[in-house]
Amino acid sequence: MKKYDRGWASLEIGAALLIVMIIVAWGAGIWQDYLKTKGWQAEARLVSNWASAARSYIGKNYTTLQASSTTTTPAVITTTMLKNTGFLSSGFTETNSEGQRLQAYVVRNTQNPELLQAMVVSSGGTPYPVKALIQMAKDITTGLGGYIQDGKTATGALRSWSVALSNYGAKSGNGHIAVLLSTDELSGAAEDTDRLYRFQVNGRPDLNKMHTAIDMGSNNLNNIGAVNAQTGNFSGNVNGVNGTFSGQVKGNSGNFDVNVTAGGDIRSNNGWLITRNSKGWLNETHGGGFYMSDGSWVRSVNNKGIYTGGQVKGGTVRADGRLYTGEYLQLERTAVAGASCSPNGLVGRDNTGAILSCQSGTWKTIGGKLKVTQLSLVIWGNSTSDCQNGQRRGCPLLPVVEAQQVHVNGTKIHRA
Structure with missing residues (x-):
């Protein structure tokens, strides 16, 4: 290269380097602005989340906030309150990246004091540059985003609104x-907070909760998985396959087509255990019980015996077989020997306890000594001597060798 060309080459290289440096500086500025914009967008999302939590808190506590605020005196909502009530996660920081703290100021509407309105405002920390404020105001998605530039007035994005x-x-x-x-x-x-949501909302179980009764207008609730309730009132029938109850089932009456099984006792207050046809009570384990198959007799199932340590009492007791006693047979009513009786074969006792039997229509003693109440002898010559009323001594008897007739108690026992 000729010497007179070297100066031009150096000038070209310097110009190229200058252009590169300008481009690098310009690109670095753009990159810095990009990073700042991303940071401000992140800040705008955090503010949106905070404002959304405040909105939900106000909706949930609308009546309470109405009572604690006026048109000029606000009810103040803080980050701590939102975290303690679950509207913000416990890890949400109290301040943003610039150290500013968010609070919501809730007041009554001037034109309609029954309604509420609120302003979310940051305070303290380091102020944002105007460019950041304008950017974040546009990126806030809950409510109407804005910023404070003069310390007294809140201005909306694109200057769409302004409020002191x-x-x-x-x-x-x-x-x-x-x-x-x-x-x-x-x-x-x-x-x-008053609307019943069809779907689950994460973190908002209250949106799937009723706070009053539902009137279905005689319409149905179909395809229910489970019904969990404290009580139930039904004016018609309740149909189902199975039912499990941990408490009591009450009603005026109940009809069951098949069986009723109880794990404990079955009680009736002032009522009957009523069965129909030829059924009654049956002990399944041992096969015994009672039933009626006609209009006269209560029968034992499978001809089981009846055992009790107490009494069995009735008008009459009949045994088709033998009658056994493990102790004694006590006859409480007394009879009088010689008195009439019926039917033959009855067994009784007199007042001394002697056994009597009904024979030929008369109570008679069984075995033992013969008690004579009247003795009549008829001897030759038709002379008669009587011993009355059971006398044994001093009875005047004629010496007779042979009597024609002997009567004892009116019964002829000998004739010559």
Whole structure:
């Protein structure tokens, strides 16, 4: 290369290097702006989550917040309150990356004091630059995103709205974030808590919970997996395959087509255990029990015996076989020997305990000594001597060798 060309080459190289440096510097600036924008977007998402939690908290506690706020005096919601009530996770930080702390100021609507409105405002920490505030205000998705630039007024993204902080009793400074939760927004939050959701909402079991009775208007509830209830009232029939009850089942009456099985006792208060046809009570284990197969007799199932340490009492007792006693046979009613009786074969006793039997229509003693109440002798010559009333001594008897007739108690026992 000729010497007079070397200067031009150096100039070209220097210009190229300058262009490269300008491009690098410009690219670095763009990269820095990109990183900052991503950081501000992340901050906007955190603010949106916080504002959403505050919205849900207000909807859940709408009545309470109405009672604790006025049109000028706010009810203040903090991060700690949202964490303690489960609307924010326990790991949510109290401050953002710039050390600013978020709070919600809830007041009554001036035109309609029955409705609530709120402003979420950050305070303390390091102020954000205006560019960051404008970017974050546009990226906030809950409520109406905004920022505070003069320390007194909250301004919406794209300057779409402007509200004095004093209207909400809030205080902050320049370079801070603001989110407007309008009356309509909070009314919707209150309705969320009163609406029964068809699907599960993570972290919101209250949205699947009823707080009052449901009137189905005589319509059905179909395809229910399980019904868990404290009580149930039915005006019609309850149909099912099986039923398990840990407490009592009460009703005016019950009809069962097949069997009723109880693990304990079956009791009737002032009622009967009623069976029909030729059925009664049966002990399944031992095969005994009682039943009636006609209108006269209560019968023992399988001809089982009846055993008791007490008494068996009845008008009459009949044994078709032998009658056994392990002790004594006690006859309480007495009879009088010689008195009439019926039928023959009866067994009784007199007042001394002597056994009597009914023979030929008369009570007679069984065995033992003969008791004479009247003795009559007829001898030759028709002379008669009588011994009356059981006399043994002093009875005047004529010496007779042979009597024609002898009567004892009116019964002829000898004739010549």
